[in-house]
Amino acid sequence: xxxxxxxxxxxxxxxxxxxxxxxxxxxxxxxxxxxxxxxxxxxxxxxxxxxxxxxxxxxxxxxxxxxxxxxxxxxxxxxxxxxxxxxxxxxxxxxxxxxxxxxxxxxxxxxxxxxxxxxxxxxxxxxxxxxxxxxxxxxxxxxxxxxxxxxxxxxxxxxxxxxxxxxxxxxxxxxxxxxxxxxxxxxxxxxxxxxxxxxxxxxxxxxxxxxxxxxxxxxxxxxxxxxxxxxxxxxxxxxxxxxxxxxxxxxxxxxxxxxxxxxxxxxxxxxxxxxxxxxxxxxxxxxxxxxxxxxxxxxxxxxxxxxxxxxxxxxxxxxxxxxxxxxxxxxxxxxxxxxxxxxxxxxxxxxxxxxxxxxxxxxxxxxxxxxxxxxxxxxxxxxxxxxxxxxxxxxxxxxxxxxxxxxxxxxxxxxxxxxxxxxxxxxxxxxxxxxxxxxxxxxxxxxxxxxxxxxxxxxxxxxxxxxxxxxxxxxxxxxxxxxxxxxxxxxxxxxxxxxxxxxxxxxxxxxxxxxxxxxxx
Numbered sequence: 001x002x003x004x005x006x007x008x009x010x011x012x013x014x015x016x017x018x019x020x021x022x023x024x025x026x027x028x029x030x031x032x033x034x035x036x037x038x039x040x041x042x043x044x045x046x047x048x049x050x051x052x053x054x055x056x057x058x059x060x061x062x063x064x065x066x067x068x069x070x071x072x073x074x075x076x077x078x079x080x081x082x083x084x085x086x087x088x089x090x091x092x093x094x095x096x097x098x099x100x101x102x103x104x105x106x107x108x109x110x111x112x113x114x115x116x117x118x119x120x121x122x123x124x125x126x127x128x129x130x131x132x133x134x135x136x137x138x139x140x141x142x143x144x145x146x147x148x149x150x151x152x153x154x155x156x157x158x159x160x161x162x163x164x165x166x167x168x169x170x171x172x173x174x175x176x177x178x179x180x181x182x183x184x185x186x187x188x189x190x191x192x193x194x195x196x197x198x199x200x201x202x203x204x205x206x207x208x209x210x211x212x213x214x215x216x217x218x219x220x221x222x223x224x225x226x227x228x229x230x231x232x233x234x235x236x237x238x239x240x241x242x243x244x245x246x247x248x249x250x251x252x253x254x255x256x257x258x259x260x261x262x263x264x265x266x267x268x269x270x271x272x273x274x275x276x277x278x279x280x281x282x283x284x285x286x287x288x289x290x291x292x293x294x295x296x297x298x299x300x301x302x303x304x305x306x307x308x309x310x311x312x313x314x315x316x317x318x319x320x321x322x323x324x325x326x327x328x329x330x331x332x333x334x335x336x337x338x339x340x341x342x343x344x345x346x347x348x349x350x351x352x353x354x355x356x357x358x359x360x361x362x363x364x365x366x367x368x369x370x371x372x373x374x375x376x377x378x379x380x381x382x383x384x385x386x387x388x389x390x391x392x393x394x395x396x397x398x399x400x401x402x403x404x405x406x407x408x409x410x411x412x413x414x415x416x417x418x419x420x421x422x423x424x425x426x427x428x429x430x431x432x433x434x435x436x437x438x439x440x441x442x443x444x445x446x447x448x449x450x451x452x453x454x455x456x457x458x459x460x461x462x463x464x465x466x467x468x469x470x471x472x473x474x475x476x477x478x479x480x481x482x483x484x485x486x487x488x489x490x491x492x493x494x495x496x497x498x499x500x501x502x503x504x505x506x507x508x509x510x511x512x513x514x515x516x517x518x519x520x521x
Contacts, residue, residue, distance in 0.1 A: 113201025
């Protein structure tokens with residue numbers, strides 16, 4: 001069964017037209033000007049396609065004469081109404097992108113080459129190919145203050161335990177014909193294509209990997225090696241969190257160029273340090289091998305000594321046989337998780353501790369109480385005590401119903417269970433309810449929350465964390481509490497939030513919100 005080309009083209013082009021309001025149409029045509037596929041905006045005049053088809057023929061002749069249709073040649077052309085960008089897919093097929101006359105060809109170009117690669121995959125695709133047609137938002141990637149970038153720079157669980165979910169952007173770079181796309185295809189589809197076709201600028205795939213009981217979600221960016229695309233690579237590198245640098249074990253030049261790719265990556269991502277795996281591909285071609293294992297290890301060690309602390313490893317693979325392919329991705333996942341854990345946990349702890357110290361400077365004391373159903377599972381208490389670990393604990397009470405820690409810097413941390421608590425002197429209270437297998441809340445939960453509100457002094461804060469699953473109806477859960485009328489009678493801040501799989505990071509975030517509210521009170 002052939003791939004559904006018509007539907008893929010339609011969905012791909014619709015996605016593409018959504019990225020910029022100045023995009024008017026997309027056309028794929030052959031060298032005679034025959035339209036193979038196309039899409040336009042709904043509000044564009046229906047005659048646009050026929051007008052553009054008439055325009056394309058002489059423009060194609062100009063491109064053929066000027067560039068001899070070199071692969072991935074591009075050209076732009078302006079009319080009174082439109083700006084047109086052309087990219088050759090091969091010697092017979094051209095991608096034409098139509099913008100309004102105020103559209104920016106420069107801002108669209110990184111997307112255009114990504115689109116060209118997807119067009120080529122559809123045109124030359126065969127049964128079983130995995131063609132993903134979502135369009136990345138490069139502008140979000142470029143904005144260092146965006147929520148997307150913030151999420152990309154966070155880890156989703158603070159420890160490498162089972163049951164975690166990690167997601168990161170991962171680039172694969174290296175010379176022509178070293179097997180970058182083949183490695184990805186073997187990993188994603190467990191297939192190997194014998195016919196070589198260079199990546200047109202950029203290909204992006206998403207794939208999952210189970211790793212020691214954790215779900216690893218790779219956003220795989222296969223970046224074209226042509227020098228022409230270097231001007232776009234800075235855009236494509238933005239937000240990257242890990243990288244393969246691939247070379248061909250039978251090609252000495254591709255090995256020598258590892259350092260060039262390494263330096264380009266460092267230059268274009270700025271001061272950030274990311275985990276890297278150098279991959280020697282085509283290990284199946286032992287008879288023509290030019291680079292031995294120890295020689296490659298020596299180079300990797302030299303790169304690691306260039307004050308690069310992201311973590312660098314070496315592995316040899318065969319995209320043809322599949323040897324070590326999954327291990328290579330597991331290796332980069334391991335580096336990413338461990339590196340992220342060390343950096344992000346330290347960063348979050350420091351920010352958290354700064355807030356605590358600021359409150360202590362203002363108030364002299366800070367009293368935080370945690371309330372849990374199970375006295376032996378109190379992640380908020382654990383996080384706060386870990387954050388404040390450099391301060392001496394002067395007084396400890398640790399029994400089943402009441403755990404009390406008083407520190408030399410003035411921080412007082414308590415933990416109670418639902419049935420017995422006194423939070424009347426607390427600046428903030430944090431309670432956790434488990435609603436993962438429930439359609440409605442336990443009647444006791446509302447009583448506990450109302451008791452907290454009654455005990456707290458004015459301008460104090462209560463965080464209500466509710467553990468949820470994908471099936472939990474959050475709206476119903478919140479409606480069941482019905483505490484607004486009680487809050488109107490007392491100036492106490494009550495904040496509800498979800499606790500999912502990645503609870504440690506979520507709890508850190510919410511505790512910081514609590515501290516901010518205490519500072520503002």
